[in-house]
Amino acid sequence: CMPPDRLHYAELNEKFSTMKSFPVGTAVSYICRPGYIQIPGKTVFRTCGEDLQWSPTEQFCTEKKCSHPGELEHGFVNVTALTFGSKATFSCEEGFRLLGTDEISCVVKNKAVGWDRDLPFCERIPCEPPPSIANGHYTKADHYVYQTSVTYTCDAVSKGVDPFSLIGPASIYCTYDANSNGVWSGPPPQCRVVKCDNPKVENGRKKTGFGPSYSYGDSVMFECDPGYFMIGPEVITCEENNTWSPPEPTCEKTTADVCGAPKITHGVVIPVKSVYEGGESVRIKCNTYCTFPDGAEEMTVTCQGQNAWSSLQNCTCRPESSSFTPDINHGRVTDGQKPSYSVGDFITIECYAGYTLHGEARIQYIGKNQWIPGVPTCKLSAYIVAIICVIVAVVVFLAAFWVYKKFFTQNGKRDSTPCTAEYKMCKA
Incomplete structure (x- = not known):
């Protein structure tokens, strides 16, 4: 016979490995390759037959198995198999990142098999300390990691000195970017002195917001004198650039056949114009979470002249x-x-x-x-998972033992019983 075919899981014993031909009747033996182990009960011999062919054989070596790599705190382990050559991959929960390799392999190590690398671990994504701001400070923390929130406050000032106003969201929190690097949710606010001029409207007066000075966020509401109607918003607010937004309204003299824009709280006027002619109709739509007293979200009103609108009502809102x-x-x-x-x-x-x-x-x-x-x-918890695994292993073992006792031991006894009975009957 020519040398036998190469097996991926075993190799010829050393004394046969250099032979180029084999006489009929020669029996060769194999040894399992590294990473494989012999299957009990399977022959490792093949014989050269008279037809000059090697006797067939079942696979007699199987892959060795690595132990389970274990659990990954705040992460996930994906293991498809534990046999030689298989791989395990790792990933982390949201807000955590992987430190170490994301994949390990079951390889030959010291005549046995084991994982080729140590397990990684998942760390909560850290952020650098939040940015400092001029004239303000933020709440301190021992560590700044994913979901940590900080709140900014402006510094106090001496009596008689203009206070600082906090411009922008007071709080920011630690999150992460596409590369799992910690970043803050947005830029920090600013602490600045903001002062707006005392607003005035000709032929009108302040309804709310009286004060000697105005800083960031202060609002003023106006109303027109009798015989005048308002063009523009009735409420203006002091903005960070020391100006009023929107600009101050104007009060125009009322005539018989015109109306100013209807004043509606928590709603919008469609179409928006400064002046409407008598008999002209507009649609009023309430904001989200707001309705008219009858539950409707929209209504139509008509200019009746003298700055009067028919059936005008305000929207009422429920909290979001x-x-x-x-x-x-x-x-x-x-x-x-x-x-x-x-x-x-x-x-x-x-x-x-x-x-x-x-x-x-x-x-x-x-x-x-x-x-x-x-x-x-x-x-x-990790210890609960471990307990469940132990219980499952015990149940599987007991089930296998029961199957063995029932279908192997007892069946063997039943097979011998008829022969014994027949022998006794013949003897009698």
Whole structure:
């Protein structure tokens, strides 16, 4: 016979490896290659037959197995198999990043098999300390990591000195970019002195917002003198560039056949014009979460002259809210739970026994069914997972043992019984 075909899982014993031809009747033996182990009961011999062909054989070596790589805290392990040559891949939960390799392989190590690299670990994504601002400061923390929030406040000033105004969102929080690098949710606010001039409207007067001086965020409401109607907004606000926005309105003398734009709270006028002719109609639409007293969201009014509109009503609004409490699998809300939530509400969450909280326990509602930081999750603790694995292994072992006893040991006894009975009957 010519040398036998090469096997991917085994190689010829050394004394046969250099032979070029084999006499009929020669039996050769194999040894398993590194990473493989012999299957009990399978022959490792092949014989050269009279037809000059090697006797067939079943596969007698199988892949060795690596132990399970283990659990990854705040992450996920994907293992398709544990046999020689298989791989395990790793990934992290939201807000965590992988330090180390994302893939390991089961390889030959010291005449056995094992994983070629150490397990990585998942760290909560860190942020650099938040930026400092002039004339202000922020709340300090020991560490700045994913979902950490800081709040800025302007410095106090001496009596008689113009105060600083906080311009921009007071709070920012640590999040991450596409490369899992920690970044802050936005730029920090600014602390600046903002002063707006005392606004005046000819043929009109202030209705609210009286004061000797005006700083950032201050508002003034105007109304026109009798016999005049307003063109422009009745409320203006002091903005960060020391100007009023929108600009101050004007008061025009009322004539018989015209109307100024209808004044409507929490709604918009369609179409928008400064002056409307008598008999002209406009549509009024309420803002989101707002309706007219009868529940309608829109209505039509008509200019009746002398700056009077027919059936003009204001929109009333309900607070923007969330209609449900966040769904916490394996956890519950311990503080702050309500039938609905308004912007700024806080709730506190805890997990049931045996589960670990992933995320912040205290979160705040920011509108549109969104919470900051995000709603946390509850996952099985590592020691609970280990206990479950042990229980499953014991159950599988007991089931296998029961099958062996029932279908191998007992069947063997039944096979011998008829022969014994027949022998006794013949003897009798």
